[in-house]
Amino acid sequence: DADVTQTPRNRITKTGKRIMLECSQTKGHDRMYWYRQDPGLGLRLIYYSFDVKDINKGEISDGYSVSRQAQAKFSLSLESAIPNQTALYFCATSELPQGGGEQFFGPGTRLTVL
């Protein structure tokens, strides 16, 4: 089984709808991250969490919120989706802080907002 899983893998929704993307990991890592990937741009950090009670904004957090329900689960919400949030979203985990070691990525969720 994959160490980092994301659901759904694909989602098409309409402007104004609330969307939740879920991430689960079996690696036992405290640190979890949500990234967004757009064509022609590198991965950009949305939010990150270093443990269950810790939530931090990343580079592009506006329009998004997160919830760290447990060590193994980190969900990303779009309260009112808009078309420019159409992108590929990745969840990642790490044992060490960014800059201290590799991150393990999930397979991604392709979100389309019409």
Added chain:
Amino acid sequence: GESVGLHLPTLSVQEGDNSIINCAYSNSASDYFIWYKQESGKGPQFIIDIRSNMDKRQGQRVTVLLNKTVKHLSLQIAATQPGDSAVYFCAEAYGNQFYFGTGTSLTVIP
């Protein structure tokens, strides 16, 4: 924000040849760098990393070179195989965050 760029967006090589993928990073204070491989429909996968106190690190068929003077990072893949076809990203770590490049698409010609 930080910017990490790649010199060439696409690269085609013959199977068995060596591949070199380049990356320019922007922050001289960045102290940790990673190369990732991303295959179609999958998340990025770690290939190799290097810290700023090193200028070269070797893995299995891969070598990363770091030139801090010109803020340049390169990934060398020896004896490139069809399974190496993918998009390759570099990332630099600064201020407890990673900043990713846009990627180079490597195509291996059989």
